[in-house]
Amino acid sequence: MDRFEIATRQAGAVxxxxxxxxxxxxxxxxxxxxxxxxxxxxxxxxxxxCSGLNYISSAGLGVFMGFIENVRSQNGDIKLAELTDKVFRxxxxxGFPVLFEILKREEDALAKFEKT
Amino acid sequence: xAENAAGGKRFYRNWRTGFAAAVGVLVIAAxxxxxxxxxxxxxxxxxxxVIAAGLVxxxxxxxxxxxxxxxxxxxxxxLFGAGLLGLGALGRLVSLLxxxxxxxxxxxxxxxxxxxxxxxxxxxxAIVIGLFGLFRDLVFVQQGRxxxxxxxxxxxxxxxxxxxxxxxxxDRALVPASSQWAEGxxxxxxxxxxxxVLLGFRCKWIPFLNRRSKTGLFFLGFPVAVLFMSQRxxxxxxxxxxxxxxxxxISSLLTAFxxxxxxxxxxxxxxxxxxxxxxxxxxxxRSFQELSAVLGADLKKDxxxxxxxxxxxxxxxxxxxxxxLDAGAGFRTxxxxxxxxxxxxxxxxxxxAGIRKQVLxxxxxxxxxxxxxxxxxxxxxxxxxxxxxxxxxAFQSRVIGVLYALKSDAFGFVEESQGLFQAFAHQAAISxxxxxxxxxxxxxxxAEEELRLAHEAQMRLLPQSMPSVRGFDLDGVCVxxxxxxxxxxxxxxxxRDRIDIVVGDVSGKGAAAAFIMAETKGAIRxxxxxxxxxxDILCELNxxxxxxxxxxxxxxxxxxxxxxxxxxxRIARAGHCPVGLIRKGGVRWLEPRGLGLGLADDxxxxxxxxxxxxxxxxxxxxFFYTDGLVEAxxxxxxxxxxxxxxxxxxxxxxSDAAALVRSVIGRLEKFTRGVARHDDVTVLALRCGVPRRGxxx
Numbered sequence: 001m002d003r004f005e006i007a008t009r010q011a012g013a014v015x016x017x018x019x020x021x022x023x024x025x026x027x028x029x030x031x032x033x034x035x036x037x038x039x040x041x042x043x044x045x046x047x048x049x050c051s052g053l054n055y056i057s058s059a060g061l062g063v064f065m066g067f068i069e070n071v072r073s074q075n076g077d078i079k080l081a082e083l084t085d086k087v088f089r090x091x092x093x094x095g096f097p098v099l100f101e102i103l104k105r106e107e108d109a110l111a112k113f114e115k116t
Numbered sequence: 117x118a119e120n121a122a123g124g125k126r127f128y129r130n131w132r133t134g135f136a137a138a139v140g141v142l143v144i145a146a147x148x149x150x151x152x153x154x155x156x157x158x159x160x161x162x163x164x165x166v167i168a169a170g171l172v173x174x175x176x177x178x179x180x181x182x183x184x185x186x187x188x189x190x191x192x193x194x195l196f197g198a199g200l201l202g203l204g205a206l207g208r209l210v211s212l213l214x215x216x217x218x219x220x221x222x223x224x225x226x227x228x229x230x231x232x233x234x235x236x237x238x239x240x241x242a243i244v245i246g247l248f249g250l251f252r253d254l255v256f257v258q259q260g261r262x263x264x265x266x267x268x269x270x271x272x273x274x275x276x277x278x279x280x281x282x283x284x285x286x287d288r289a290l291v292p293a294s295s296q297w298a299e300g301x302x303x304x305x306x307x308x309x310x311x312x313v314l315l316g317f318r319c320k321w322i323p324f325l326n327r328r329s330k331t332g333l334f335f336l337g338f339p340v341a342v343l344f345m346s347q348r349x350x351x352x353x354x355x356x357x358x359x360x361x362x363x364x365x366i367s368s369l370l371t372a373f374x375x376x377x378x379x380x381x382x383x384x385x386x387x388x389x390x391x392x393x394x395x396x397x398x399x400x401x402r403s404f405q406e407l408s409a410v411l412g413a414d415l416k417k418d419x420x421x422x423x424x425x426x427x428x429x430x431x432x433x434x435x436x437x438x439x440x441l442d443a444g445a446g447f448r449t450x451x452x453x454x455x456x457x458x459x460x461x462x463x464x465x466x467x468x469a470g471i472r473k474q475v476l477x478x479x480x481x482x483x484x485x486x487x488x489x490x491x492x493x494x495x496x497x498x499x500x501x502x503x504x505x506x507x508x509x510a511f512q513s514r515v516i517g518v519l520y521a522l523k524s525d526a527f528g529f530v531e532e533s534q535g536l537f538q539a540f541a542h543q544a545a546i547s548x549x550x551x552x553x554x555x556x557x558x559x560x561x562x563a564e565e566e567l568r569l570a571h572e573a574q575m576r577l578l579p580q581s582m583p584s585v586r587g588f589d590l591d592g593v594c595v596x597x598x599x600x601x602x603x604x605x606x607x608x609x610x611x612r613d614r615i616d617i618v619v620g621d622v623s624g625k626g627a628a629a630a631f632i633m634a635e636t637k638g639a640i641r642x643x644x645x646x647x648x649x650x651x652d653i654l655c656e657l658n659x660x661x662x663x664x665x666x667x668x669x670x671x672x673x674x675x676x677x678x679x680x681x682x683x684x685x686r687i688a689r690a691g692h693c694p695v696g697l698i699r700k701g702g703v704r705w706l707e708p709r710g711l712g713l714g715l716a717d718d719x720x721x722x723x724x725x726x727x728x729x730x731x732x733x734x735x736x737x738x739f740f741y742t743d744g745l746v747e748a749x750x751x752x753x754x755x756x757x758x759x760x761x762x763x764x765x766x767x768x769x770x771s772d773a774a775a776l777v778r779s780v781i782g783r784l785e786k787f788t789r790g791v792a793r794h795d796d797v798t799v800l801a802l803r804c805g806v807p808r809r810g811x812x813x
Contacts, residue, residue, distance in 0.1 A: 094670075094711065
């Protein structure tokens with residue numbers, strides 16, 4: 001299995017978190033840690049780029065759910081971008097499109113933040 | 117006495133009686149000498165033989181049963197010294213008395229020789245024979261066969277001297293009246309003296325004394341030796357007039373005692389300067405053993421870490437001991453012990469870094485005895501160390517830490533302490549390792565136990581049997597993973613002509629997931645009777661989870677309500693995998709909209725969920741599953757996938773639900789052969805029966 005990799009960079013006021021590999025019960029805590037750090041530092045405008053994400057389990061999905069309310073209460077948001085079809089299928093089954101803004105490209109997500 | 121008459125054996129066996137009898141014979145035989153009559157030569161010889169035999173008997177008795185045998189070494193040394201002192205004093209008294217008597221009246225001379233000398237001679241003999249046992253014990257401390265042979269040789273030489281003296285032809289040439297030595301050296305005498313000197317070197321008890329005893333013994337022993345050696349001859353002279361045999365025995369023993377006394381004193385003198393060091397080594401070794409035992413007894417790692425510096429402090433008599441452990445990202449102080457408020461503080465990190473490097477590179481202790489410059493940091497806040505000893509805490513060449521001992525004084529540590537300190541550090545490493553292993557295995561056991569309980573809980577939550585439904589057949593299976601995946605299913609006869617089918621998956625894993633499954637099952641059973649729409653039931657469950665659950669934890673579920681008589685089924689889906697409808701060799705996926713349970717409030721959840729209702733045709737099959745099925749991977753890291761599942765279902769010729777479930781699980785097992793299962797897999801099938809008359813027509 002591929003390893004899980006996570007990278008964070010700033011694009012203006014927005015933090016871009018790029019995920020690669022497998023996000024499952026074993027790697028979810030790592031993702032959780034990164035999001036926690038961002039939120040602690042008041043970086044609440046977050047784009048998660050999933051272009052390299054091969055697999056996401058329910059534990060991985062749970063990480064998004066664990067932060068969204070907190071982030072939104074601080075006028076921020078978590079937007080998802082560049083999901084592969086397979087990963088989108090998992091998000092879609094669960095009904096995530098109702099809860100999260102899911103965009104085709106990272107730029108689109110950044111642009112959405114600029115509008116607000 | 118009656119007892120004596122009863123049996124000779126008992127007489128000889130009885131030590132006291134034997135002893136007393138021998139003494140009695142000796143007294144009588146010796147006293148004959150002082151009768152104011154001249155004894156014929158032959159009678160004199162017989163008397164000598166009797167005395168010799170008596171002394172030999174006593175000698176052998178003492179050899180076999182030493183009355184001081186049970187005493188401690190200290191006590192034996194003290195008794196031996198006191199005996200020698202007594203002998204010296206007695207010798208002096210005898211010579212004083214003799215000069216006084218010889219200057220007195222005729223009556224006094226007669227009484228003196230017959231009374232005073234008799235008493236003196238007996239006293240000397242008794243003390244000397246008594247000391248013999250002590251002497252022999254001291255010689256044998258820490259000695260082996262060689263010494264036994266040497267001692268036997270010494271006894272033999274005494275026996276030879278005795279024998280020479282007994283031969284009538286010698287005219288007692290070997291036993292001069294005035295002095296043993298005045299006669300000039302004779303072979304048996306030289307032999308006895310030589311052996312006595314050799315025995316003198318058998319004083320291994322000296323190293324066992326502590327420094328105080330050694331010093332005390334030396335200063336007390338010295339005057340005793342002077343007195344004893346100066347009075348030696350007067351002691352012999354006190355005995356000699358009574359009997360040549362007694363004289364020979366006494367003189368031999370006194371020679372041996374004297375040699376032993378002198379050589380012991382010299383030996384003590386040699387040992388005195390190192391006595392303190394030896395004392396310390398003894399303390400160190402003893403405490404090492406004690407401390408190792410204490411270390412080994414503790415299996416809690418934290419307690420051990422706290423204890424190690426305290427014990428190390430005691431062992432090398434350090435003022436401060438610090439234990440550093442490798443925390444993964446470098447060495448950190450794990451525990452520190454300072455003996456007194458003014459104990460030195462650890463040098464700054466810049467200094468310890470250098471010492472640590474040396475210790476790690478050499479993998480053996482580093483001693484800095486004059487650490488004035490090396491160890492003191494320029495800006496050391498508290499009292500600084502004069503000397504420092506550091507050792508690697510290593511186990512099977514893996515260094516897990518460093519142990520530092522500090523002393524205020526320079527040259528505080530002896531070179532020899534290094535080895536022991538290292539041994540202690542090694543022992544500490546082993547103990548830490550053991551504690552770690554024990555903790556690990558306890559944790560593992562706990563985890564395994566938790567997993568086992570969770571498995572049991574999960575299994576109990578699954579339906580034990582399927583309700584029979586007229587016109588339908590149903591089958592389900594849950595294949596659990598090593599980690600509890602949180603899958604569950606239930607089939608509930610929720611009313612007349614109503615069967616509820618539930619398949620769900622909790623997002624968490626392990627015991628927490630099992631707990632939520634249990635809660636959910638209870639909630640569903642309670643809700644099933646109260647609502648007629650699967651959508652309402654899921655909304656209620658969502659509300660329940662929003663109240664109970666924690667953020668990030670959710671549940672996916674498919675809820676289906678079957679009305680068997682009308683072959684109607686209503687399905688609602690909360691974020692779960694779609695339900696497959698297998699009809700006439702094709703598969704259609706039923707996927708009404710719906711969010712996972714616990715993801716959003718009712719405001720969002722309720723509008724987002726749809727219900728799908730349909731009438732089943734005879735032969736239709738519904739296939740429910742959890743994501744563990746399509747996400748299962750084979751050895752080539754390929755997913756089982758929805759497409760493969762679709763193809764499998766479409767082509768499946770099974771005529772009943774159980775066969776379909778078997779077929780899918782069989783296919784999955786073939787696919788994932790050799791790969792560990794990461795998630796639970798649940799599969800449930802419902803088949804709408806074909807009426808008999810229908811098949812006929």
